[in-house]
Ligand SMILES: O=CN(O)CCNC(=O)c1cccc(Cl)c1Cl
């Protein structure tokens with residue numbers, strides 16, 4: 001199982017690389033890695049397991065964060081309508097998005113960043129993602145709200161981007177006039 005010692009931190013070069021596409025159909029090894037990312041998030045959201053193994057909670061995880069520079073992400077998050085969004089994906093890419101932006105009013109955090117970096121991270125409010133599922137089948141997902149934000153945070157990891165790259169240092173809490181605040 002993945003624990004915090006497997007998570008690489010800011011400054012490690014892999015976090016700034018563009019990850020490799022995963023060849024389809026996926027190998028057993030790639031499928032195991034993808035499952036381990038998803039397992040970490042579930043474990044990190046279980047108070048007992050998280051406490052026992054000292055896991056920082058997460059709603060998503062990307063393979064580069066465990067020093068695997070391949071396009072794999074896992075997300076497990078409940079949206080504002082109490083709908084569960086749980087995914088393990090290869091090669092996710094945003095194929096279309098809203099003009100409208102959104103941000104988490106509480107800002108964002110990252111397992112690969114040990115300090116708290118306050119500020120609004122402006123992202124697309126709605127996105128359409130194409131990806132391959134664990135068996136290699138192509139899927140298309142439309143997302144909004146917190147799941148859309150989480151997907152953008154994870155897909156950024158596959159392109160060497162970190163959430164704080166978007167925070168305006170001079171005024172970290174710039175509320176973009178047209179942007180939606182998500183609590
Ligand atoms: O890349 C994934 N992580 O670093 C896991 C820890 N961060 C989070 O779960 C997290 C926290 C706040 C906002 C977003 Cl969008 C995310 Cl994703």
Ligand code: NI
Nearest residue numbers: 109110111112
């Ligand atoms: Ni992160």
